[in-house]
Amino acid sequence: MxxxxxxxxxxxxxxxxxxxxxxxxxxxxxxxxxxxxxxxxxxxxYWENAILCGVMGSNPPFVVIDGFVHCIWKSMEIDKVIMVRKGVFLVRFTNMHYKLxxxxxxxxxxxxxxxxxxxxxxxxxxxxxxxxxxxxxxxxxxxxxxxxxxxxxxxxxxxxxxxxxxxxxxx
Known part of the structure; x- marks a missing residue:
């Protein structure tokens, strides 16, 4: 059965x-x-420790922006770099509270x-x-x-x- x-x-x-x-x-x-x-x-x-970055006049590849951001803010812990749209990137730093x-x-x-x-x-x-x-x-x-x-x-x-x-x- x-x-x-x-x-x-x-x-x-x-x-x-x-x-x-x-x-x-x-x-x-x-x-x-x-x-x-x-x-x-x-x-x-959540957004207290994040900034939006705009690239004027060009559209570099994400890997270029990611490397540039990590280079100029090497003394800060970067959690994530996100492409919001063409030429606009969000950089999120790690020292933040995680709240939903x-x-x-x-x-x-x-x-x-x-x-x-x-x-x-x-x-x-x-x-x-x-x-x-x-x-x-x-x-x-x-x-x-x-x-x-x-x-x-x-x-x-x-x-x-x-x-x-x-x-x-x-x-």
């Missing part, structure tokens, strides 16, 4: 446990009469944040952060979220989903 496992795997269980950074649920606070997140400067201090509290806060607005992907963990892509969040299927999928920053300014952030389940109104 053949025994089969009828327990379906979750998407989260299929992801490499070493990939990304684990996130945690952070309860929301009241923001302008609605539940929302309060993002403090300390939550996103802001992503936990924002992810908690949708449900239970589980983890980021490797690219978000290593802060390679500057355009967006990707998170895996356990959400209730019967609740709406938000197209934007509002949060308040340290200066009490409400910031609206658009949200894009890599995948959404198809909901059947019949069942």
């Amino acid at each position: 053949e025994v089969t496992n009828h327990n379906p795997s979750t998407y989260a269980s299929l992801i490499d446990p070493k990939e990304g950074t684990n996130l945690k649920f952070i309860p929301m606070k009241e923001v302008n009469g609605r539940k929302g997140a309060k993002i403090k400067k300390a939550d996103v201090d 509290t802001s992503l936990s806060k924002l992810g908690s607005m949708f449900g239970m944040p589980i983890k980021t992907n490797r690219v978000t963990k290593e802060k390679i892509a500057l355009q967006y952060a990707r998170m895996l969040i356990e959400m209730k299927i019967n609740e709406p999928f938000l197209d934007h979220i509002d949060f308040i920053n340290d200066w009490d300014v409400v910031v609206r952030q658009d949200v894009k989903y890599e995948w959404q389940p198809i909901k059947c109104a019949h069942y």
